[in-house]
Amino acid sequence: MSTPVPGLPDHLFRLNWASLSSGDKRDDSPDYTIFVGDLAADVTDYVLLETFKASYPSVKGAKVVIDRATGRTKGYGFVRFSDESEQIRAMSEMNGVPCSSRPMRIGPAASKKGVSGQRGFLQFSQA
Numbered sequence: 176m177s178t179p180v181p182g183l184p185d186h187l188f189r190l191n192w193a194s195l196s197s198g199d200k201r202d203d204s205p206d207y208t209i210f211v212g213d214l215a216a217d218v219t220d221y222v223l224l225e226t227f228k229a230s231y232p233s234v235k236g237a238k239v240v241i242d243r244a245t246g247r248t249k250g251y252g253f254v255r256f257s258d259e260s261e262q263i264r265a266m267s268e269m270n271g272v273p274c275s276s277r278p279m280r281i282g283p284a285a286s287k288k289g290v291s292g293q294r295g296f297l298q299f300s301q302a
Contacts, residue, residue, distance in 0.1 A: 207258070209281055211223065223254060237253070239251075
């Protein structure tokens, strides 16, 4: 959700929580990421996370990509797993499954070299 900047109604900001605090331990285990497309405009990081976490316990995080200029979703995101077999299962089992009001389009995520996998993801940790 984006909110107008006080005094600058044409500018929107979106609060983006940091994924690690000073007391958190960094998770250096491998990530297995999938691309999730055709997301409805109301899908948030949390909604995407919960959609996958219900069936795949190894889900580590989820991120819906936001257009910085408009503050609105670009209609796609990513889900990270700690278990490669669950990632592979999710790519086939979740393709076409509704998230909010639209069926998701699932595929492998292209890797970006030099980009931290931790940054910007809504983290899920079992306490």
